[in-house]
Amino acid sequence: MTPSPIRWLFALCAASLALASAGTASAQRTAGTLDPSIAVARSVEILCAPRAIWLAPELPTTVAGSQEGRAKRMFGPGEAVILDAGRNRGLAVGAEFFIRRQYRSRVESVVPRGEMPAVLHTAGWLRIVAVEEEMAIATIAHSCGDVLIGDYIEPFEAVDPPAGSPLAEADYASAARVLFTEEGGYTAGPRRFVVIDHGREDGVVPGLRFTLFREILAAPGLVNNLGEAFAVLVDDRTATVRIFGTADAVYAGDRLAAHR
Structure with a gap:
């Protein structure tokens, strides 16, 4: 019997777990830290911080499930997830992506109606470990919170912790x-x-x-x-x-x- 694409990808994923574990540490080091006496936040804290977003992404690649199927809807560090796109959207083994979702703020009264941006929540970031034409397997390198089915990915970008500016008027x-x-x-x-x-x-x-x-x-x-x-x-x-x-x-x- 010819193995299904999902079983084949998970076989590759299982063979890559040691590399993925090392990748987790690598992703953490990519985020990096600086002496808190001169930086106002560590890089990993900044990467997990909330931000505002005005427009939803068009046709994002999303977390579609795991080898346990849709029965499992919540994931954490080191777990493997299925993405609903692969080489058809330029995904490649080793690439890193933020895992994100957006939702409406519970606050509406501080700005005129219709002018409140959505909340952009970063759930963590992942690394691609196996790719087919229209699907991929990734392992979660770091989580800022629960990763959920339906979360979407965006290219990972490291940040440098800024030093605080001096007192002024x-x-x-x-x-x-x-x-x-x-x-x-x-x-x-x-x-x-x-x-x-x-x-x-x-x-x-x-x-x-x-x-x-x-x-x-x-x-x-x-x-x-x-x-x-x-x-x-x-x-x-x-x-x-x-x-x-x-x-x-x-x-x-x-x-x-x-x-x-």
């Missing part, structure tokens, strides 16, 4: 706003990540320092400084920042004054 007049916190939520605390509504177009660069503050509604013009934040991921219209030194929770809608 805080620009309260052109303050950014917290759009949502991790998982698209309302609140965050120290050393957590939030997404803001300023990005590259507003002069934000990795490492830029912000003063976090909250406007006092009963006293227009007065603010309550909450702590600091530093940009770690910067897109055109939004950025992901990490919170430091807050004595209070940070909420969606709180403001950030850049130090320039």
Whole structure:
């Protein structure tokens, strides 16, 4: 009997497990770390941080299952998964990809209706270990959370941990706003990540320092400084920042004054 493509691929996958295990360590090293005294976050933390997305990808390659079929819907580090594309979409053995999903933020009131981007969640990253024309097998090299059937892949790009910029005059007049916190939520605390509504177009660069503050509604013009934040991921219209030194929770809608 001629073995099915799936059985053949999983046979190759099983033969590659030792290499895949070594690949996991390699992926971790690719992410890298820097001395936390000069970097505001480790690379692996930045790679797992939330960000905003405005448009869904067209015809993405997705996690379609495993050798256990669709009965298993959740995966973790070291596990093998089936992708619903192969050489037909340029996949090759050894290539690394982010594993991502997107969903609506639970916060809607901080921006006008229809102007809230979706949350881009990185579930981890994987490495291709076997490829056919229209399917591939990959092993999960690192997980930031559960990997689910339906998650899609995008090319992996390493990041360098930015050093925080020095103290300077805080620009309260052109303050950014917290759009949502991790998982698209309302609140965050120290050393957590939030997404803001300023990005590259507003002069934000990795490492830029912000003063976090909250406007006092009963006293227009007065603010309550909450702590600091530093940009770690910067897109055109939004950025992901990490919170430091807050004595209070940070909420969606709180403001950030850049130090320039």
